[in-house]
Amino acid sequence: TATPVTVTVTGAAGQIGYALLFRIASGQLLGADVPVTLNLLEIPQAVKAAEGTAMELDDCAFPLLRGINIYDDAKKAFEGCNVALLVGARPRTKGMERGDLLEANGGIFAPQGKAINDGAADDIRVLVVGNPANTNALIAQHAAPDVPAERFTAMTRLDHNRAIAQLAKKLNVPLTEIKKMTIWGNHSATQYPDLYNAEVGGKIAAEQVDETWLKEEFIPTVAKRGAAIIEARGASSAASAANAAIDHVFDWVNGTPEGDWTSAAIPSDGSYGIPEGIISSFPVVSKNGKWEIVQGLEINEFSRQKIDASVAELLEERDAVKSLGLI
Numbered sequence: 673t674a675t676p677v678t679v680t681v682t683g684a685a686g687q688i689g690y691a692l693l694f695r696i697a698s699g700q701l702l703g704a705d706v707p708v709t710l711n712l713l714e715i716p717q718a719v720k721a722a723e724g725t726a727m728e729l730d731d732c733a734f735p736l737l738r739g740i741n742i743y744d745d746a747k748k749a750f751e752g753c754n755v756a757l758l759v760g761a762r763p764r765t766k767g768m769e770r771g772d773l774l775e776a777n778g779g780i781f782a783p784q785g786k787a788i789n790d791g792a793a794d795d796i797r798v799l800v801v802g803n804p805a806n807t808n809a810l811i812a813q814h815a816a817p818d819v820p821a822e823r824f825t826a827m828t829r830l831d832h833n834r835a836i837a838q839l840a841k842k843l844n845v846p847l848t849e850i851k852k853m854t855i856w857g858n859h860s861a862t863q864y865p866d867l868y869n870a871e872v873g874g875k876i877a878a879e880q881v882d883e884t885w886l887k888e889e890f891i892p893t894v895a896k897r898g899a900a901i902i903e904a905r906g907a908s909s910a911a912s913a914a915n916a917a918i919d920h921v922f923d924w925v926n927g928t929p930e931g932d933w934t935s936a937a938i939p940s941d942g943s944y945g946i947p948e949g950i951i952s953s954f955p956v957v958s959k960n961g962k963w964e965i966v967q968g969l970e971i972n973e974f975s976r977q978k979i980d981a982s983v984a985e986l987l988e989e990r991d992a993v994k995s996l997g998l999i
C-alpha cells in the first residue's frame with residue numbers, strides 16, 4: 673500500500689471545510705487510488721466542531737482515509753504536510769479598514785507560512801482560499817523562504833468555473849464546448865474574465881456574444897457572483913468554493929488536459945507585463961506537477977486596461993503588507 677499523502681486543511685470547521693473534507697477523503701483531491709491523512713487546523717474555540725466533522729468522516733468509512741489529526745497549533749498541523757489548503761481567514765467585518773484586514777490576516781498567514789517552511793514535506797503545495805487570497809498567499813510565501821515560491825498559489829478557479837458556466841448558459845451550449853477561459857488578476861471584484869482568448873466550439877468566445885453583454889453583464893455577473901449567492905442562499909458559497917479547490921489541486925498534481933488551460937493565481941514571472949513576484953491569476957497549464965503560464969496570448973486594449981486595474985489593486989495590497997512589515 674502506498675504511503676498516504678498528508679493534506680492539511682485550515683479553517684476545517686468552517687463551511688467550506690465542511691464541503692471540502694469529505695471530497696478529499698473520498699479521493700477526489702488527488703485521485704481514486706491515493707490514500708490520505710487529514711490534518712485539521714482550527715482556532716481553539718472551533719476544535720470541538722472540527723472533532724464533530726472528524727466523527728462524521730469516520731462514519732463514512734472512506735477506504736482511502738488513513739487518519740485524521742486535529743490541531744490548534746500550526747507547527748504540528750503542517751509537520752510532513754504535502755498539500756496545504758489554507759481556508760481559514762479573518763473575514764472583513766463592518767467598519768474594518770483594509771489595513772486592519774491585512775494585518776489580521778498577517779497574524780494568521782505569516783505563522784502558517786513559517787510552519788510550512790519549517791515542517792512541511794519537500795513536495796509541499798499550498799493553495800490559499802481564505803480572503804484576501806492572493807495577498808494572504810504572498811504573506812505565507814514570504815514567511816517560507818526555503819520553499820520554492822511557485823508552491824504558493826491562490827484560488828481563482830471558482831471564478832474560472834463561474835465564467836464557463838455563465839458563458840455556456842448564455843450560448844446554450846454544453847460546458848465542455850468551452851475552452852481556454854482565463855481569469856486575470858486578483859480574486860476580487862476587479863478580476864477580469866477574458867472572453868477574447870476563450871473558445872466556444874473552437875471559435876473565439878467574444879465573437880459569439882454581443883459586446884454589451886460581455887462588458888455590462890458577463891464581467892460583473894462573474895465578479896459579483898459571490899454576493900448574489902449570499903443574497904439568495906443567506907450564506908456564502910461553500911460547496912462551489914470547495915469544488916474549485918479540489919479542481920485546482922487535482923489539476924496541479926495530475927496535469928491539465930491537452931488543448932485547454934485553466935486559471936490559477938501564481939507568483940508572476942513578469943509575463944504579460946504583470947510585475948514579478950505578485951501572486952496574480954493567469955492562464956495556466958499544469959505539466960509534471962508544475963504550473964506554467966500560457967504564453968503568447970493576444971491582449972487587446974480593453975483587456976489590457978482590465979488586467980492593469982486588477983494588477984494595480986494587487987500592487988496596493990502588496991505595498992500595504994510591506995509597510996506592515998508582513999513581507
Ligand code: NDP
Pocket residue numbers: 682683684685686687688689713714715718759760761762763764780801802803830898908909910913
Ligand atoms: P468559510 O469556510 O465560508 O470561508 C473561509 C474563507 O474562504 C473566507 O476567508 C472566505 O472569504 C473564503 N472564500 C474564498 N472564496 C470563497 C467563495 N467563493 N465563497 C465563500 N468564501 C470564500 O468561512 P467560515 O467562517 O464558515 O469558516 C472559517 C473557519 O476558519 C472557522 O471555523 C474559523 O474558526 C477558522 N479559522 C481558522 C484559522 C486557523 O486555522 N488558524 C484562522 C482563522 C479562521 P470571505 O470572508 O471573503 O467570504
